Amino acid sequence: MSDTPLAIGIDFGGTTVKIGVLYRSNIIDSAPPIGTQDFDGPDALIEAMVRVINELRERHPGIAAIGVGMPGFVNFEKGIVHNLTNVRGWVEIPLKKRLSDATRLPTVVENDANCMAYAEWKRGAGRGLNHLVAITMGTGVGGGIIVNGQMVRGSQYGAGEIGQTSIDFEGRKGAYGNLGALEDYVGNNEIAADARNRYEEAGIHKNITDCSPAALAAAASSGDAIAIQVWDDIAKKLSTTIMNCCWLLNPEAIIIGGGVAKAGDLLFTPLQKHLFSQLSGPFKDHLTLLPARFGSEAGMVGAATMALEDAGFDL
Amino acid sequence: MSDTPLAIGIDFGGTTVKIGVLYRSNIIDSAPPIGTQDFDGPDALIEAMVRVINELRERHPGIAAIGVGMPGFVNFEKGIVHNLTNVRGWVEIPLKKRLSDATRLPTVVENDANCMAYAEWKRGAGRGLNHLVAITMGTGVGGGIIVNGQMVRGSQYGAGEIGQTSIDFEGRKGAYGNLGALEDYVGNNEIAADARNRYEEAGIHKNITDCSPAALAAAASSGDAIAIQVWDDIAKKLSTTIMNCCWLLNPEAIIIGGGVAKAGDLLFTPLQKHLFSQLSGPFKDHLTLLPARFGSEAGMVGAATMALEDAGFDL
Numbered sequence: 001m002s003d004t005p006l007a008i009g010i011d012f013g014g015t016t017v018k019i020g021v022l023y024r025s026n027i028i029d030s031a032p033p034i035g036t037q038d039f040d041g042p043d044a045l046i047e048a049m050v051r052v053i054n055e056l057r058e059r060h061p062g063i064a065a066i067g068v069g070m071p072g073f074v075n076f077e078k079g080i081v082h083n084l085t086n087v088r089g090w091v092e093i094p095l096k097k098r099l100s101d102a103t104r105l106p107t108v109v110e111n112d113a114n115c116m117a118y119a120e121w122k123r124g125a126g127r128g129l130n131h132l133v134a135i136t137m138g139t140g141v142g143g144g145i146i147v148n149g150q151m152v153r154g155s156q157y158g159a160g161e162i163g164q165t166s167i168d169f170e171g172r173k174g175a176y177g178n179l180g181a182l183e184d185y186v187g188n189n190e191i192a193a194d195a196r197n198r199y200e201e202a203g204i205h206k207n208i209t210d211c212s213p214a215a216l217a218a219a220a221s222s223g224d225a226i227a228i229q230v231w232d233d234i235a236k237k238l239s240t241t242i243m244n245c246c247w248l249l250n251p252e253a254i255i256i257g258g259g260v261a262k263a264g265d266l267l268f269t270p271l272q273k274h275l276f277s278q279l280s281g282p283f284k285d286h287l288t289l290l291p292a293r294f295g296s297e298a299g300m301v302g303a304a305t306m307a308l309e310d311a312g313f314d315l
Numbered sequence: 316m317s318d319t320p321l322a323i324g325i326d327f328g329g330t331t332v333k334i335g336v337l338y339r340s341n342i343i344d345s346a347p348p349i350g351t352q353d354f355d356g357p358d359a360l361i362e363a364m365v366r367v368i369n370e371l372r373e374r375h376p377g378i379a380a381i382g383v384g385m386p387g388f389v390n391f392e393k394g395i396v397h398n399l400t401n402v403r404g405w406v407e408i409p410l411k412k413r414l415s416d417a418t419r420l421p422t423v424v425e426n427d428a429n430c431m432a433y434a435e436w437k438r439g440a441g442r443g444l445n446h447l448v449a450i451t452m453g454t455g456v457g458g459g460i461i462v463n464g465q466m467v468r469g470s471q472y473g474a475g476e477i478g479q480t481s482i483d484f485e486g487r488k489g490a491y492g493n494l495g496a497l498e499d500y501v502g503n504n505e506i507a508a509d510a511r512n513r514y515e516e517a518g519i520h521k522n523i524t525d526c527s528p529a530a531l532a533a534a535a536s537s538g539d540a541i542a543i544q545v546w547d548d549i550a551k552k553l554s555t556t557i558m559n560c561c562w563l564l565n566p567e568a569i570i571i572g573g574g575v576a577k578a579g580d581l582l583f584t585p586l587q588k589h590l591f592s593q594l595s596g597p598f599k600d601h602l603t604l605l606p607a608r609f610g611s612e613a614g615m616v617g618a619a620t621m622a623l624e625d626a627g628f629d630l
Contacts, residue, residue, distance in 0.1 A: 073597060082597070131470045145563065147462050147469075154462075154565020155446045156597040161562040166593075167484040169555040178558060178593040240484040243493060244559055247476040248460065250469020278481075278493040282388060282397070282471040 004315055005064035007308050008053055008105075009300030011112070012036070012070050014086035017045070019052050020297075021060050022304040024315075025123040027297060031056060041089040050102045057103075065311045066099055066107040067303030069115035076157045079109040106311035108303070114160055115302030116294070117144020118151060120255045122305045122315060124293035131251040133242070134292070135162055137260035141183040147249060163187070167240040182241045186234050188213060188259065195230045202226060217263040231263060232270045239274035246275075246283045257292025264291070319630055320379035322623050323368055323420075324615030326427070327351070327385050329401035332360070334367050335612075336375050337619040339630075340438040342612060346371060356404040365417045372418075380626045381414055381422040382618030384430035391472045394424040421626035423618070429475055430617030431609070432459020433466060435570045437620045437630060439608030446566040448557070449607070450477055452575035456498040462564060478502070482555040497556045501549050503528060503574065510545045517541055532578040546578060547585045554589035561590075561598045572607025579606070 004024055011018040016033035031052040039045040057063050072084035079096020100107040110118075117134035121144075126132045130149040136142050141163030145152040152159045163183030164176065171180025184190055192211035199206045204226070209215075219227035242254050254275075261267060268289060276284050294301055309315055319339055326333040331348035346367040354360040372378050387399035394411020415422040425433075432449035436459075441447045445464040451457050456478030460467040467474045478498030479491065486495025499505055507526035514521045519541070524530075534542035557569050569590075576582060583604060591599050609616055624630055 147467050148465050150463050150465075152462050152564060155567040156565055156601055158597040159563060159565040161565075161598075164562040165559040166555050167481065169482040169552055176593065176595040178562075179555070237484055240481050240494070244480040245563065247479040247493075248474060248560065248563065249467060250471055250474040250476075252470040278491065280473075280491040282473040283476075286471055 005308065005313055006060050006062045007304035008056065008063055008066040009302075009304030009307075010049070010066065010068040011296075011299040011303070012068055014071055014084075017049060018300065019049065019056065020300050020304075021056050021063065022300060025119070025294070025297075025301050025305075027300060029056060029059060036087055042093045042095075046093075046095070046098050046102075050099065053099075053103055063105065064313060065304070065307035066103060066105050067115070067305070067307030068095060068099070068107070068109045069112035069299035069303040070095070070109060071112050074109055074111050074157060076108070076110050076114075076153055079107065081109065106307065108307045108310045110303060110306060111142075111144075111157075111160070112299045113142030114144040114151065114153070115300075115306065116142070116257060116292070116298040117146065117160065117255075117302070118306050119294050119298045119302030120257070120292055121146050121151075122309070123301055124298075125255045125290040126253055129252045131249060132253045132255060133162070133245045133249065133251050134255040134257070135238075135242070136292070136298070137186065137238075137256065137258035139188045141187055141258075145245075145249065146251075162241060162245070165241055165244065167237055182237065185237045186260065191216070191230070191234060191260070194233070195227070198226050198230060213260045213263060217266055220263075220266050228266075231266045234260070235267055235270035236274045238267075239271055239278065242271075242275050242289075243278045246279055246287065250283055252286060253288045253290050255290045255292050257294065257298060261291055320623065320628055321375050321377045322619035323371065323378055323381040324617075324619030324622075325364070325381065325383040326611075326614035326618070327383055329386055329399075332364060333615065334364065334371065335615050335619075336371050336378060337615060340434070340609070340612075340616045340620075342615060344371060344374060351402055357408045357410075361408075361410070361413050361417075365414065368414075368418055378420065379628060380619070380622035381418060381420050382430070382615075382620070382622030383410060383414070383422070383424045384427035384614035384618040385410070385424060386427050389424055389426050389472060391423070391425050391429075391468055394422065396424065421622065423622045423625045425618060425621060426457075426459075426472075426475070427614045428457030429459040429466065429468070430615075430621065431457070431572060431607070431613040432461065432475065432570075432617070433621050434609050434613045434617030435572070435607055436461050436466075437624070438616055439613075440570045440605040441568055444567045446564060447568045447570060448477070448560045448564065448566050449570040449572070450553075450557070451607070451613070452501065452553075452571065452573035454503045456502055456573075460560075460564065461566075477556060477560070480556055480559065482552055497552065500552045501575065506531070506545070506549060506575070509548070510542070513541050513545060528575045528578060532581055535578075535581050543581075546581045549575070550582055550585035551589045553582075554586055554593065557586075557590055558593045561594055561602065565598055567601060568603045568605055570605045570607050572609065572613060576606055
């Protein structure tokens with residue numbers, strides 16, 4: 001078995017496009033981020049990406065594949081970006097073909113939450129498992145699903161939209177008309193708004209910026225009863241969605257990453273309690289709740305790993 | 316390609332065990348049902364099943380495999396019945412080994428809802444699809460899931476428990492401590508109880524037996540406004556769970572069977588409305604909502620089909 005080759009991992013975000021050179025899960029080199037909004041449309045931005053890729057290849061001639069994680073809806077098989085919510089002009093862009101034509105390297109283009117899940121599955125907390133659900137919690141709540149040792153992409157490559165599933169059939173109306181979407185309760189902004197309301201009801205005025213997940217974690221760690229209650233409430237809501245995934249898919253592990261997961265035990269202890277009290281034996285006795293191994297590098301790691309595997313290289 | 320052989324399909328219920336001989340999806344012969352509760356424990360009941368199987372094999376020497384659908388938790392790979400809620404003594408019974416030792420025929424033992432899903436996938440409404448969710452609605456609500464052209468069984472063979480997933484994180488407490496389980500809202504008994512309450516609130520007294528799904532369907536067909544509202548309410552709750560499956564798995568089809576589904580358009584029309592108003596394009600544009608092809612024979616058809624496929628025969 002030959003050694004794993006190097007791969008380019010690209011984390012395409014709404015603000016910056018980060019391009020790195022990866023050896024397994026290590027970012028061994030990277031270029032300065034490209035400003036996503038600094039270009040007049042996809043053509044110019046893709047050209048800039050190719051320039052950076054070429055520079056990195058001069059320094060690392062062994063690069064064997066390119067993986068791109070995109071913040072939007074992607075056809076993985078065709079490598080077409082259907083649309084990006086926060087970047088204008090990115091509609092039906094054949095990014096895989098554009099990059100592979102320009103670089104002559106095998107390329108994959110995938111949704112960023114699926115890349116995160118792939119990173120955890122192949123390189124992180126879920127290595128060796130055949131059935132897992134990965135959740136990433138930030139402004140949005142996303143995820144990716146592994147079943148029977150395969151990534152679940154679904155019929156139109158949309159699968160894994162965990163944050164859009166409902167926890168309340170009469171709940172808040174979400175972006176797609178969906179009632180009670182998890183993301184509309186435990187996304188960063190919703191957590192902050194709910195926490196500020198709780199403080200306000202207790203006669204304590206807080207700015208919204210003092211109610212970020214990080215601030216709420218710090219407050220709960222210092223014994224702030226309201227912040228502790230906020231974390232229990234987040235855990236309760238999140239446990240409902242995770243429980244649904246367990247009854248449906250009977251996974252071996254749930255892996256949770258993203259900013260909110262940095263709260264650690266403040267989140268995981270009540271989450272374990274709420275989740276395990278709502279499952280029967282076969283669903284919980286072999287289930288592990290795990291923090292993600294990777295942080296902001298998850299997208300790059302997953303995209304690069306997926307690119308290598310898709311091109312047939314050993315991992 | 317040789318013709319599909321005959322198979323034994325067994326529908327093991329809490330009241331009767333039905334044993335049939337199947338050619339593809341047709342029950343070409345069957346034995347009188349065995350009373351599940353007429354035997355003092357699993358040994359005697361298994362012996363009775365073997366006697367019936369032997370009688371059927373004398374009439375049909377070409378029988379090539381045996382499939383059993385069980386109303387409980389089963390390890391599909393090992394063929395062990397872990398437990399049955401409604402039949403005493405059935406705890407950790409190696410049914411696959413017992414039947415295959417006695418008959419020398421390849422045997423599979425599977426959860427009955429998974430058999431129903433398998434029947435629809437291989438022989439019914441979902442033929443040729445790679446991503447589908449099948450739901451069976453009766454006293455309980457069960458289901459089975461196909462992803463990437465494979466049955467999803469999960470790490471402990473428990474997957475597909477659609478009726479146990481939550482539609483309300485603060486809802487009714489279910490059998491496993493799970494809050495807001497779909498089954499606790501749209502199981503036959505819950506539908507009847509909710510309907511009777513609605514009538515009562517309107518000053519109309521109904522017996523619970525007049526509130527069966529069949530009676531409610533007849534009433535709604537005659538223009539009964541309360542019954543119509545009941546069906547809309549069932550559809551709304553069911554749409555939440557189906558929507559969750561769609562966001563998670565992005566299937567091509569949802570197949571709905573069981574007694575409640577016999578209401579036809581009374582259920583499917585509001586279900587289509589509630590479901591499709593809560594999904595974005597890629598999740599709904601290629602999605603079909605289908606009534607199941609099979610009724611009470613689904614378990615036998617699915618078990619027999621699974622047995623043949625597992626033993627390597629052409630379907």
